[in-house]
Amino acid sequence: MVADYRRRFWISLGVSIPVLALSPVIQRALGIEALMGFPGDRYILFLLSSFVFFYGGLPFLKGIKEELGKRMPGMMTLVALAITTAYVYSSAVVFGLPGKFFFWELVTLIDVMLFGHWMEMKSIMGASRALEELARLMPSEAHRLEKDGKVKDVPVEELVAGNRILVKPGEKIPADGVVVDGESSVNESMLTGESKPVSKKQGDKVIGGAINGEGSLTVEVRKTGRESYLSQVIELVREAQESKSRTQDLANRAAMWLTITAVAGGSLTFLAWLLFTDKDLAFALERTVTVMVITCPHALGLAVPLVVAVSTAISAKNGLLIRNRGSFERARGIDAIIFDKTGTLTEGRFGVTDVLPLKKGVDREDVLGLAASVEAHSEHPIAKAIASAVEEKKPVKGFRAIPGKGAEGEVDGKRVMVVSPGYLREKKIKAADARVEELSSQGKT
Numbered sequence: 226m227v228a229d230y231r232r233r234f235w236i237s238l239g240v241s242i243p244v245l246a247l248s249p250v251i252q253r254a255l256g257i258e259a260l261m262g263f264p265g266d267r268y269i270l271f272l273l274s275s276f277v278f279f280y281g282g283l284p285f286l287k288g289i290k291e292e293l294g295k296r297m298p299g300m301m302t303l304v305a306l307a308i309t310t311a312y313v314y315s316s317a318v319v320f321g322l323p324g325k326f327f328f329w330e331l332v333t334l335i336d337v338m339l340f341g342h343w344m345e346m347k348s349i350m351g352a353s354r355a356l357e358e359l360a361r362l363m364p365s366e367a368h369r370l371e372k373d374g375k376v377k378d379v380p381v382e383e384l385v386a387g388n389r390i391l392v393k394p395g396e397k398i399p400a401d402g403v404v405v406d407g408e409s410s411v412n413e414s415m416l417t418g419e420s421k422p423v424s425k426k427q428g429d430k431v432i433g434g435a436i437n438g439e440g441s442l443t444v445e446v447r448k449t450g451r452e453s454y455l456s457q458v459i460e461l462v463r464e465a466q467e468s469k470s471r472t473q474d475l476a477n478r479a480a481m482w483l484t485i486t487a488v489a490g491g492s493l494t495f496l497a498w499l500l501f502t503d504k505d506l507a508f509a510l511e512r513t514v515t516v517m518v519i520t521c522p523h524a525l526g527l528a529v530p531l532v533v534a535v536s537t538a539i540s541a542k543n544g545l546l547i548r549n550r551g552s553f554e555r556a557r558g559i560d561a562i563i564f565d566k567t568g569t570l571t572e573g574r575f576g577v578t579d580v581l582p583l584k585k586g587v588d589r590e591d592v593l594g595l596a597a598s599v600e601a602h603s604e605h606p607i608a609k610a611i612a613s614a615v616e617e618k619k620p621v622k623g624f625r626a627i628p629g630k631g632a633e634g635e636v637d638g639k640r641v642m643v644v645s646p647g648y649l650r651e652k653k654i655k656a657a658d659a660r661v662e663e664l665s666s667q668g669k670t
Contacts, residue, residue, distance in 0.1 A: 230284070230343035237281030237339060241332040244273045248329035267326070271319045274328040278312045281335040284342065303484040304338055307517040310491075314510045324507030327514050362434035363455055367399035368392070370443070384449050392431075392442045395604065400433040401448035408628035409440030410605060421575075422606060424629035424647070439604055440628030487520035575610035578669050581660050594619065595641045599634045608632065611643070 245251050247270045285308065288301025311327040311334075318324045368391040369379045376391055381399045384390070389405065392398050398411070410422035413435040422438055425431055431444055434455045450456060491513045498509035540547055547553045564570050580589040597615035600608035602624040612618070621641075624634040630651075631644030649656050 227343065227346045230339055230346055233281050233284070234336065234339040234343050237277045237332065238336050240273050240277050241336055244270060244277065244332045245329050247273075248326060250325070251329055267319050270326065270328055271316060274312065274315065274331055277332045277335055278308060281332075281339055282308050282312075285335075285338065297481060298484045298488075299480045300484070303487055303517070303520070304334070306488060306491075307514070308335055310510075310517050311514050314514055318507070322507060323505065324511060327511075330514075360455075360459060362397070364397040364399050381449075384446050386446055386449065388446045390444050390446060392437045392444055394437060394439050394441060396437050398431050398433055398435050398437060398442075398444065400444075400446045401453045402431055402433075402444040402446045404429050404431060404442050405445050406443035407441050408630075409442050410438035410629045412436040412438065412606070424645075426629060438628070439626040439632075483520065487517060490520060491517045575607050577611060577614040579664055581664075583656060595636050595639070596643045598636050599624065599632055599641050599643050602634065603632045605632075608643070 247266050282305070285301050285305045289298075289305035292299050292302045308331055311331040314322075314324070315327045315331065318326055363381060365381060366378050367381050367384055368376050369384065370389040370391055371377055384400050388400075390399055390402070394409070404425050404427050406427060408424075408426045411425050411431060412422050413432055425442065430447075431442070432454045433448075448454070451460070494516045495509050495513040498504050498512055499506065536553070540553075577593070580593050582589055582592055593611075594615055594617075597612045598618040598621050601612040601618050602621055603609075603612075603626060605626075619636050621634040621636055624632065626632045627642075627644065627648065629645075630648040631642065633640065633642040633644075635641070646656075
């Protein structure tokens, strides 16, 4: 659709330039009538304008058929009536009817309307790219576990509820399901907005499209296709894009009544000049066409859809999914907002802010250096943040990831473990400190 309007606009614009050059009104305005005019130029003008009318004006001629079929005359109806009236009248003038050409007005109106629709379709397509980006979150293949224990790579579309799949470290999860074996941390930020990886173990639910962390998981598929979480999010965005706000409905109704008013005004203009004055048919037609062209509500018809489409696209690109355009329109009346902290008010990137040795005599830099050396071998987002806090790291032997809980390795002959508070509680290791509680209260979690 975008390519079609773009092509029609540029081709019509190219043909419109000689139409403007050959139009008597333009020639007289520029004082070049004697230079540009030649015998038979009106027929060249007619042929060029006919091409623009039938090629460039085709979307509007089709549009009037659709609108009248729905009994909802609107912008397409008025544009089609205006260009058709201008074309028929000007063509009659070419072949003998007394009057003036309206060819330059005809091609200019078509060019302007094609450009407007091109921009509108371009914006709408930009908004729909949000759906494409969401759809790309899902991998194309999955490692399905067969009954004989073998692993078979199959298209995601072949997965059904009850299948068991293997998700390797760093891979995207192919479908919604439940973990039946393994432990890992899963990055669900693209789906839920939660920037911190979520620890997953046996019995926990996972979302298709999320990225697995450092451990392997065996997942039993529970939902596929349209029932999946990601598909529901995509459908939510699609419904939001297709919904109409109160302002858009109002604009559509206004365009309909403006169309009816314009047609009525044009008809009354024609009858008034023809029946109640001594002017001829050509004069009455000129005034009728002028009224039809001037009253075309193309700005009203394009303004609201264009603004809504662009605002939806910008919002989706920045992670804001609008469920209802009516609510979006009423957002101007909001006087209080509740924000999620992580990734919304903050950047959503991890970093080292404080180092608290719990044992006296231990140097802060030494603790950070040991932790950074081990974490440099991990792909976990928190591990990367710790590793980036130290430039020079020591060699590590026997590195091992502890899925969902941390990592360990040997540095300078010492066993170093970098683990979560949950791991400490699980092993009943006490590490209570008032300073830790104070930092947590400051949001440094």
